[in-house]
Amino acid sequence: MNNTELNSDIFQKVSPKNRVALIYHLQIKDKEAFGNWSTNSLELLNSMGGHRLFNISVDPVPREDMLIDEIIIDEYPSTEIALKYVAETQS
Numbered sequence: 001m002n003n004t005e006l007n008s009d010i011f012q013k014v015s016p017k018n019r020v021a022l023i024y025h026l027q028i029k030d031k032e033a034f035g036n037w038s039t040n041s042l043e044l045l046n047s048m049g050g051h052r053l054f055n056i057s058v059d060p061v062p063r064e065d066m067l068i069d070e071i072i073i074d075e076y077p078s079t080e081i082a083l084k085y086v087a088e089t090q091s
Contacts, residue, residue, distance in 0.1 A: 011079040020082050021053065024072040031068065041089050048085055049077040 014020055028034040042052055051074070058069035076082035 011082075014079055016079050018079070019075055019077055020079050021073055021075040022082060022086075024070075024074070026070045026072065027067040028070055029067055034070070037089070044088060045074055045076075045085060048081050050081065050085065051075045 011020065026034070038055070045052060052072065053075050054071065054073040056071050058071060074085070076085060
């Protein structure tokens with residue numbers, strides 16, 4: 001997942017030990033690369049104690065050269081883990 005910015009200030013009002021969920025709205029051009037990222041990111045998320053709560057393609061019948069929207073909701077055990085996860089999935 002590239003071009004994603006997550007400012008840690010969004011967690012100001014959340015206790016560092018509280019679970020937190022992030023909603024991702026991704027535009028996918030390369031379905032194969034996204035499939036690889038999705039599998040790897042889910043394994044990382046699970047290893048960090050998180051859960052993928054929701055994942056859906058907004059346009060289930062993509063046409064050639066069309067961007068596909070994916071909505072993903074991931075839950076993390078803490079704000080610290082959420083920030084770590086985002087940093088690791090961008091590298």
